[in-house]
Amino acid sequence: MSAASTQTHTIPAGVDLGRxxxxxxxxxxxxxxxxxxxxxRLLDGTGTFxxxxxxxxxxxxxxxxxxxxWTVRALSPVGNGTASVKPTTSGIHTVDITLTA
Incomplete structure (x- = not known):
C-alpha cells in the first residue's frame, strides 16, 4: 500500500498563489x-524522484x-504517460498527462 495521498484540483483556502x-x-x-x-510522480530537472x-x-x-x-509521470493499469512543465513564476501551472497503453 502506498503512502501517497489522493489529491484534488482545488487549491486549499489560504494558499497565496502570488507567492x-x-x-x-x-x-x-x-x-x-x-x-x-x-x-x-514528480521528478525534478535532473530526473530525480x-x-x-x-x-x-x-x-x-x-x-x-x-x-x-519538472517532469510529471502517471502510472496506471490503463497505461503510462509523461509531461514536462517549466514554471518560471508563482501561480498555477496546468499540465495534463495523456496515458498510452
Missing amino acids: ETAITGKVVTGDGEPVGGAFV TAEIVASGSGDFRFFVAPGD
Missing part, C-alpha cells in the same frame, strides 16, 4: 476520459513546487 507555485492537471486517456487512482500522489477519482493531481524544470 506559491503549483503544478496541477488531470490524468486522461487518449480519448480524454479522466483516469482516477493513477500514481502521479521528488514526490508521489494518487490522482483523485476524476484524475486530478496537484504539487506545490519551486519554479524550474
